[in-house]
Structure formats: C-alpha cells, structure tokens
Amino acid sequence: MIALAEALGWPYETRQLSWNVLNHLPNPVIGAHAFTLDRDAATLQPPWPDLVIAASRRAAPVARWIKARSGNRTRLVHLLHTQMNPRYFDLVVTSAQFRVPTAPNVLRTTLPLNVVEPATREAAACAWRPRLSHLPGPWIGVLVGGTSSSHRFDATTARALAERANAMAQATGGSLLVTTSRRTPCEAADVLAAGLTVPHYFHAWRADDPDNPYPAFLALCARFLVTGDSASLPAEAAATGAPVTLFEWPSIRPPRSLPAMVKPIHRALVYNGWYKPRRDFAAFHAGLRDAGLVDTESPATPPDDMARVVSAVRALFERDRPMDSAAAICQSTGHSS
Incomplete structure (x- = not known):
C-alpha cells in the first residue's frame, strides 16, 4: 500500500487498524460498517480523504464505511482481495493466486506491487x-x-x-x-x-x-x-x-x-x-x-505493473475532478486475511 501511495506522488496519511472478534463475520454481513474495529473508529474522522488505499478482507468493510461517510465522494482502491462484491470498489488490484472474479474494475498484475x-x-x-x-x-x-x-x-x-x-x-x-x-x-x-x-x-x-x-x-x-x-x-x-x-x-x-x-x-x-x-x-x-x-x-x-496501477488510479480522478486532498491508507495490525 505504501509503495502505491509513494508512486502516486500525492500527500497521504496512514491509519493502523486493529480488530475485535466481530471481524470474523463474513464481509457481506458486515457491509459498509466499522463495528469490527477495536477502538480505532474514533481515529477515522472528517475531513474524509479523496482516496482510500486498503488491502485484504478485513479492511474492505471499513473502506466502504469511509466512502459512505464521505457521501460517496471518496474513491476506494483495494489490493489483494475484497471478499465481497467488487462493484463496491472503484478499483481492485489483484494477482492470479487470489482468484478474484473478473469484473470491469478488477486489474490483475503479473507481479505484486511490493517487491x-x-x-x-x-x-x-x-x-x-x-x-x-x-x-x-x-x-x-x-x-x-x-x-x-x-x-x-x-x-x-x-x-x-x-x-x-x-x-x-x-x-x-x-x-x-x-x-x-x-x-x-x-x-x-x-x-x-x-x-x-x-x-x-x-x-x-x-x-x-x-x-x-x-x-x-x-x-x-x-x-x-x-x-x-x-x-x-x-x-x-x-x-x-x-x-x-x-x-x-x-x-x-x-x-x-x-x-x-x-x-x-x-x-x-x-x-x-x-x-x-x-x-x-x-x-x-x-x-x-x-x-x-x-x-x-x-x-x-x-513488466512495470506499478505504472499500470498508477495510471488506473489517476484515471479515477481524471474522469470527474482533480485530486485535492490527501490519500489515506488503512493498514491492519497483525496478519491480514
């Protein structure tokens, strides 16, 4: 996630997230909510960012929650897999081993971005x-x-x-x-x-x-x-x-x-x-x-997979409006699933 934020060249902040036992619920049940966070929701406050870069299953509902709080203004770029319908995200960046279903907003890379x-x-x-x-x-x-x-x-x-x-x-x-x-x-x-x-x-x-x-x-x-x-x-x-x-x-x-x-x-x-x-x-x-x-x-x-991903992320903003505030990155503490 940090590598992508650095490659974009936009200002960004990071948020380290930890989880309570409710994070074991299926993502379709959790939906666009942050009740799976362990005392971290208070650190996620307005002004909401233009972009959230998150990764893996547990961060997906929290990213959607931020998007909802922003009035759907925030763009969501999710790495690895979402374990929920990809239509809830603006861009899903994944590779073959995760077996993410094909969709118009799913971009597959040959190599991981964090080499x-x-x-x-x-x-x-x-x-x-x-x-x-x-x-x-x-x-x-x-x-x-x-x-x-x-x-x-x-x-x-x-x-x-x-x-x-x-x-x-x-x-x-x-x-x-x-x-x-x-x-x-x-x-x-x-x-x-x-x-x-x-x-x-x-x-x-x-x-x-x-x-x-x-x-x-x-x-x-x-x-x-x-x-x-x-x-x-x-x-x-x-x-x-x-x-x-x-x-x-x-x-x-x-x-x-x-x-x-x-x-x-x-x-x-x-x-x-x-x-x-x-x-x-x-x-x-x-x-x-x-x-x-x-x-x-x-x-x-x-292949320069990072360049492809950066281009795809920038295109999310070129279609509608310029980038005008920091990107936020949701990071999990411990193992992300």
Whole structure:
C-alpha cells in the first residue's frame, strides 16, 4: 500500500487498524460498517480523504464505511482481495493466486506491487559483497519458503531441493547463496543445510534480524532457484531480471474440479464474498511463465505493473475532478486475511 501511495506522488496519511472478534463475520454481513474495529473508529474522522488505499478482507468493510461517510465522494482502491462484491470498489488490484472474479474494475498484475526496491537491493549488496567474496561465482540464490496451507516443506522435500541446488552449482562452477524464511521448518532447514555439498553461504531466517542478507542476495545473484509455495519469493526474484527456476512439489490440497451444475453457484458465492477460494499459486506461477519471467534462460523484461496501477488510479480522478486532498491508507495490525 505504501509503495502505491509513494508512486502516486500525492500527500497521504496512514491509519493502523486493529480488530475485535466481530471481524470474523463474513464481509457481506458486515457491509459498509466499522463495528469490527477495536477502538480505532474514533481515529477515522472528517475531513474524509479523496482516496482510500486498503488491502485484504478485513479492511474492505471499513473502506466502504469511509466512502459512505464521505457521501460517496471518496474513491476506494483495494489490493489483494475484497471478499465481497467488487462493484463496491472503484478499483481492485489483484494477482492470479487470489482468484478474484473478473469484473470491469478488477486489474490483475503479473507481479505484486511490493517487491524489494532496486535501491534497497543495491545498498544491501554493497554491505554483503565483501563478506561473500571468498565464494566462487557465479552466485546462485536459493530462496526457500516453507510449509503453508497448500504445501508441506518436510525433510524429503528439503533433500530434493539440496540435490537440485547442488546440481545447478556444479553445472556452472559457482556457489549457492541460500536463505530460509519465516515459514521454513527448523528440521527441514537443517536437512537442507546438511545436504549442500558445493561452496555456499547458508542463512537461517530469524525474526527481526538486522543482518538479513535477503535483499543483498536479490542484487548479487546471477540466477535463482526458488521454492514454488508462495508468490512473493518467485516474484521478487523475477523482478531482478535474472533467470529464475521454480522448485515445485505436489500440493497437499490440490484444486478440485467442480461438477458443471455446481460451478455457477460457486462463482456467485465467490463473486459476492460468501466463499473465499484457496489461493492458487499454480495459476500465479503459470502467469509468470506466460510472461517469460521464470523457467527460461532468457527472461523477459519484468513488466512495470506499478505504472499500470498508477495510471488506473489517476484515471479515477481524471474522469470527474482533480485530486485535492490527501490519500489515506488503512493498514491492519497483525496478519491480514
């Protein structure tokens, strides 16, 4: 959200939101109300902004509440998914894994908007390059996700990843720069580290680590091997323009096909927010392949999705009136669903 506000170049304020137990109600039940907020509604007062940028399920009713209080003057730009009918929003910005239904006001991006900025990558690279200079090049980044609702990253998977990474390094005569992440199980991380037989640097993820080499690896590596259990790791690797190989393994909850007679009902439930489908990372990865960003030795130039979104947001105001006050950004405390 902040990245989009910065790209727009308009003045903005942020609001950190927290929630009470009523936030677990379905969004179609909550509607355009703020009773799900935990003592935060008092911080949302006039004058109402021209634009609210919010993200994910819980912020959607609050954004609609602000729009109603403004006399429908406020424009709503919602990121990720709304879990309610998209017609209530001026623009919904999403990507394939969220399975948001198609609508005239839904804009799909190839990559997320919040990838690590080039300046951040380069600054980290300056600090880490001397610390890694003993390792032969080319450097291959191994970006490791972990267990999720759709994938289990266990010891067997970790061994297979180590074998794949070793083979890539042996083929080039280079080294591996490996980093785990918040979702990587400790046992699997240990198995992965023990299975590496080529020159490497292994970083085990730690919370609030001031010395996390992840942004440096994005800048320093000539290519990447990335686990396919998420959207963020493949997207951030692809955004560098380097070759990216996806390491995929079977999902523990593969998508099920629905009988033809049930599909219209399912679509209606999803479209109106009564049912939230599981994320479809396979669809997201297929989009990366179709764009020529992964699993190719000559990757295409990463698309400027931010420019597309900025243009679409500006168009909301060019149609009716100029921008004349600050944008507001609703941010959730804790995990957003």
